Amino acid sequence: MEEKGSECTAPTINEDTLQRAVIKYINELLANRESLLSTLQKNIATILNEENDRxxxxxxxxxxELQMELLKQAKSKNDYDDVGDDIYRLREQKQNALVVNAEREGRRQKIAELTAFLNEQSHELDEYDEQLVRRLIEKVTIYNSxxxxxxxxxxxRQIEM
Structure with missing residues (x-):
């Protein structure tokens, strides 16, 4: 990078070097696809066995039940604050469970996409494919070396430069 008066000290890397590292890593995964597929299947089984769906x-x-109880309490003019509080607490628990379920489904889908990619690839990659990388890779973090x-x-995977 050219120094243009900024004080940026963030590490940088040449784009070609970065692309070669990504291709190298993808090819390593392809070379070890059997063990990776086994690991992915175990991950899927673990995710599927989680109990939050129920x-x-x-x-x-x-x-x-609580809503019926709330109606009974309201009709008989009894205090129903505790029942209302329980309803709000359960609604919040349900929302949290739905978020967890959605995240788990996202993980399932990402693992399934990688599994499909590994099964479809019959040979190593020769060149960088931006679309493929965006589909498969979440992020690349650059350190000093x-x-x-x-x-x-x-x-x-950590790769030395």
Whole structure:
């Protein structure tokens, strides 16, 4: 980078060097695809076995019960603040569970995309493919003497420059 009066001290890297490092890493993954596919399948199984999908059903049934209780309390002119507080608390729990479920589904999808890519590739990459990299790689972090490449599926590798 040219010095243009800025005090930026962030590490930089030549784009060709970065692209070659990314291609090299993708090709390493392709060379070891069998062990990687096994790991990805285990990750998918772990994600699928998590229990949060059922949590929203349980919360919904509890919410239904509390809403009926709230109506009873209101009709009999009893204090229903505690029931209302429980309803708000359960709604918040349900929202949190939905967010966790959506994140887990996103991870499933990213792992499935990487698995599909590995299964489709019959040979190593010869040149940098911007579209492919954007589809597979979450981020590249540059340090002084190395960089870290992280796939969207969560797989990460540190490469010395």
């Amino acid at each position: 949590a929203t059903d349980d919360i919904d049934s509890k919410l239904d 190395d960089l870290t490449i992280e796939f969207k599926s969560g797989i990460e």
